[in-house]
Amino acid sequence: MPKNHKILVRTPNWIGDHVMAQPFYSSLVKAYPQSEIHFLSSEALSTFDDSSFSQAKKILPKNIKGLGATFFLFAKELEKEKYDLALSLTSSLSSSLLLRAAKIPLRVGFAQGGSGLFFTDSIKWKGIRGNKHKSEIYLDLLNFITGKQWALSGKKGGGKVNTETRDKRIVLAPGASIALRVWPYFGALISELAKTYTDYEIAIVGSFTESYWHAEIERLKLTHVKDWIGRTSLVELIALCRSSAVVVANDSGVAHLAGTEAGVPTVVIFGPGDPAYIRPLGDEVYLETPVGLACHPCEKAYCHEKYGYQACLLSISLDKVISRVKAILPL
Template sequence: MGATRQILVVGPSWVGDMVMAQSLFMTLKAAGPCEIDVLAPGWSLAILERMPEVRRGIAMPLGHGQFGLGIRWRLGRALAKTRYDQAIVLPGSLKSAFAPFFAGIPQRTAFRGEMRFGLVNDMRRLDKAALPMTVQRFVALGLPAGKPLPKPLPRPRLVANPANQARLRADHGLDAGRPAVAFMPGAEYGPAKQWPLPHFAALARELVAHGFDVWVLGSTKDAPAGEEIVAAAGDGVHNLCGRTQLGDAVDLLAMSAAAVTNDSGLMHVAAALDRPLVAVYGSSTPDHTPPLSERVAVRYLRLECSPCFARVCPLGHTRCLHEITPASVLDALVSLGVGARQNAGEAA
């Protein structure tokens, strides 16, 4: 057995992408003894803590879009002390490649992105047709150039924190005797990825009638959406948006009987926790960033105008989402073994 390799991964800037990066970390571990550190936005450290493959997350001291060359140089010199054998740079930006270069890491692997010649010395050409999915692209960078991807790809598997789960139940008054379905009504990208709130509310009423609680999860930005669902659905619906941190959302999802979500970062978290999951797609498509789990039912209409990848529906009707009915999502939950429950005493 060879020496343990030291690997630095420069992580992505989106929650879903960070979850999918775990497939890369699994691939690296399967290839031989290694220690993996991940340089990533501070918000992502809670996700990385729930990945057994990661030794430590290192918070990037600059915000999204900030160049800060001097700060990147000082960061690189600090990273040099670890004497990494390889850096894998997942973002395509020029600035993301500076820290590994300044750290003097001998092998710096990335796809060709912005003008990074010299900064990246193990440059790969991305064939988007051969690697249509984001997770495939991440895993490919963890393999020698040209080597086929493992089949099947390793799927992300986050590990919850039981002590934090107990705290969350106590702090938010969540009944351990009633199973819960988590709703994630937010979509950071824009309303063209957002299933209508009245649909969420109608589904919530059905689930509460069948013996479930509903936990609405999301950021502070999503709190008004959560309040709208609570106002329309009534008792049994808990709006936790903005009242929890990202790590808390991971641990709440791990306790959920199922999840219903837009195409969002938390969708990928739920999939990585192997929760029965209904994923609703509108302006985007499951062909590129599907939830990586077997217990998934996708609701996607494949209209002639979709996917448009727009933030706001360019035609003004958002039919791709409005025509996905609450009844069809409830049917999807039932197909996953969830939702047909008549009282809290039966198994979900």
């Protein structure tokens, strides 16, 4: 393909996946330095700063529901852009159909569940069965279209924590997009860290869908515990994390924003997820994982194992996570 073509990238929908796709985006720019590259993202990523990778970014209109009239009207809008190539990092049938309806001549993506029908070329989506990090799986698509092997570049990260250049703030992200991945001791962690680090601001962050934490935070009645849930854009959240001493998060989008994008020391509490597949790639990411459970990791959104609901997360004690924070921020 000529180096100066117009390329549309259908990005992943989830924040964590979008961050894990950053090596793909940066390598794509290197592969096609003269091409105009646009991102087609979900509304959830509308405030994510992709300016270092793309000259333009398009957001799916909020009113697109299913495969109705608005879906095909949006395809017509995309058709006007006259893209030469579309690359889809999602393996959904609707994404591949949208690119086909937009009459983009070359459409390359991951085939799964029939989505390959609407691509001109595709490779099978292997997911966790690929036995590699998801960032590398995304790069496989670029390897496929360029015939070259693109490797993960150096990890992002802020290096060792310097408390003299960071604010005295601990960021806690108690939520997750999948309820099964929410560590059940997070409420107790907020309380204990607030009592232990009295001269630190304890900032609680998350999306507006996690508003149920407002009552828990209010109950503590501690002036140095700040409720930021649903009150930051993604850019603001990254900036907040970057200026903080440490972040503690579930296996969630915030973990990737903090550990990879912000480069801040980040403690990630893993339950059903497989760290080898989806861990943040920052230089100072510390993992708390279950030990000795035959069902872990399962990468599932539900739990029907004989060990009991959330046995994986319940095996990670409050003391263990607090000890990890103290190792990063000695008293």
